[in-house]
Amino acid sequence: MPLKLRFISMILQLRRLVGAKVNTRHRLYLIPLVAVLLFFVNWPRSTTPPVVSIYEGEYPFNEDLLHSSAESAFTVISDKINNLKDEYANRSLKQKLFSFFDKDEKILKNWESSSLNDKCRWLVRGIYSSSAWNNFDITKNYKFETAYEKFQAVTERVRIYNYCFMNGNIDPVEVFDELNIPFADPYDFQSRMFMFLKKVNRNDKAYMYPLIKNVRNGDIIAKPRTKMSAKEYNANFMGHWKAEARGRGITLTVAPDDIKLLRSLFKVLEKLGNEYPVEVVHKGGEMTPKMEDLIRQYAEETNQEVYVINLSPILDPDFASQNIKSFKNKWFAAMFNTFEEAILLDVDVVLYASPEYFFELDGYKKTGLMLWKDREYTEVETSDRCASMAPYFEPSEEEHELLGTIQKYRLTGPDLETHNESEATTLNDFFNNKLATIIDSGVVLINKKQKLNALLLAAYYHMSKYFGGCTYGDKELFEIAALAAGEDYYVDPNKAGAIGPIGYHPPREKYYVCSAQMGHPDENNNLLWSNGGLKNCKLDSAEADFKKLPKYFKAKYGSLDTVKLYYKGRSEIQGFIVPDIVKQKWIQYPDCQHYLYCAFITDPPEDDNTGKLVRFSEEEMEKYNEIGRAWYAGTIY
Secondary structure, eight states, X not given: OOHHHHHHHHHHHHHHHHHSSOOHHHHHHHHHHHHHHHHHHTOOOOOOOOOOOSSSSSOTTGGGSOOOOTTOHHHHHHHHHHHHHHHHTTOOHHHHHHHTTOHHHHHHHTGGGSOHHHHHHHHHHHHTTSTTOOGGGGGSOOOHXXXXXXXXXXXXXXXXXXXXXXXXXXXXXXXXXXXXXXXXOHHHHHHHHOTTBOOOOTTOOSOOOOEEEETTTOOEEOSOSOSSOHHHHHTTHHHHHHHTOOSEXXXXXXXXXXXTHHHHHHHHHHHTXXXXXXXXXXXXXXOOHHHHHHHHHHHHHHTXXXXXXXXXXXXXXXXXXXXXXXXXXXXXXXXXXXXSEEEEEOTTOEESSOHHHHHTOHHHHHHSEEEEEOOOOOSOBOOHHHHHTGGGGSOOHHHHHHHOOOOSSOSSSSTGGGOOSXXXXXXXXXXXXXXXXXXXXXXXXXXXXXXXXXXHHHHHHHHOTTTGGGSSTTTTHHHHHHHHTTOOOEEOOSOOEEEEOOEEETTTTEEEEEESOEEEEOTTXXXXXXXXXXXXXSSOOHHHHHHHOHHHHHHHHSSHHHHHHHHHSBOOOOEEEEOOTTTSOOEEESHHHHTEEEEEEOSSOOTTOOOEEEEOOHHHHHHHHHHHHHHHHTTOO
């Protein structure tokens, strides 16, 4: 017989004994025993999945974690637990006896063994202990100390939401029904947690759902395939959206001025034999009928299955118009594509391997999030302010104790310097060596069901008043947010190189590649992808460049017409150079609006040179340049 059933049987027998003709003294002995048995019958049991860490033993340096702020749910809960411990010793026997029947007190006193539902009820109650809380605070201008506390609080709340309602699959409706907090319900909770979402309430009849349009046949999907009512679905939109993610595909966002680059991208996908659907995601209000018609034409020309996803039905229009701009659009393409597994692309990326090949890369398969390094350009540094925010990405001491939150690495302490994995060295370069560029996010491989919480945090960090300017666009935020979310991820250890024609510089006695394109090879020197398109200059800026520095461009090219001709030409791929930046740093030139970078190396390299010069074989050059010709054909109308 199960333990709980045996307890129930014993209690029923004791109740019969108490009701039998026994003297008063015996009854007094039996009452505490009944109370104890009732306590064990109702003992909450944990449904929280075990925490897995790359560390052996205890989480390192946990005594050096920051404390949570006064408005933190973890502070509220920790204080109540500590107060209970202090009060219990001073209670009378009667008070101790009746405390057995206090469910909330029992949860706090036995936090580790409490159920996920009970913990989440207390966590939400703790969040609402600050009645004015709102994650929109991360976008506001506060004094430094307050700004850091707000930043920490937002990070905590997103982790709590994931712990309870996305990974935990707890129903927020049930939580709020039990809590009965005045003026608070799942819809209020959602609007404060995700300030970018459209504000809804229990009376709304329409589902929160984007408009998903097949550009080739015009079919539109405007609501989820679910038996839930709109009221139920909308109460936990993010959790339900994550749960219904399906399949593999390619996703991106594109600015109106770059729409024609999609034709080149689709031609490359056609050349590679792509069979995955492509989703172009936009926030609404910027995709004109003309743009959509161009996308349809490109899709039909290259036989690609393409969808346009309009997010206006799920986004708050004021927030979207004021805050979702430029690179920030990329987070919404990452979060609100329909795929479980996605290749997130910049529109000017060129792939040299099939999309299917990317999904089979070991780093992605092991972790669900794969990133590549940026070029090792050391001339631009982050500010001291950015590096000083490192402790606020980590869990507080209270969060670690209550939820067991851990991360792949500690940003504070000596931990990063003791690891040589690329995930550790890139973080060390950003936070300790203050290098501004560590990740090239032109291609990101994402398992959205595993990493949606990391994408959410990245979007918040990009919108942060105090950290948003610490990175150039979205790039480094993929790694930093994955770390802060407590997720595993993989940064390819191979360094980025300059791809293109290989030249020789007699005064330097070195070989060089000067290119507007950055290439990403694998460990066998196969080229996987590059960014910046495949024109010699990614921007049509010949006249502006010539006007700004006429002496430089006359000396180098001779005339403006020659500059224009060169800028529009196709880059011929002969090989790549990854420089040893200790021996020879990357050099940035004013060509192409300063997007031209040169990498240098001797051939053969010195014994202690860690750089690399790779000349492709005739067969390899033909393969890569055939893809290049397909890309370039997309620019010709």
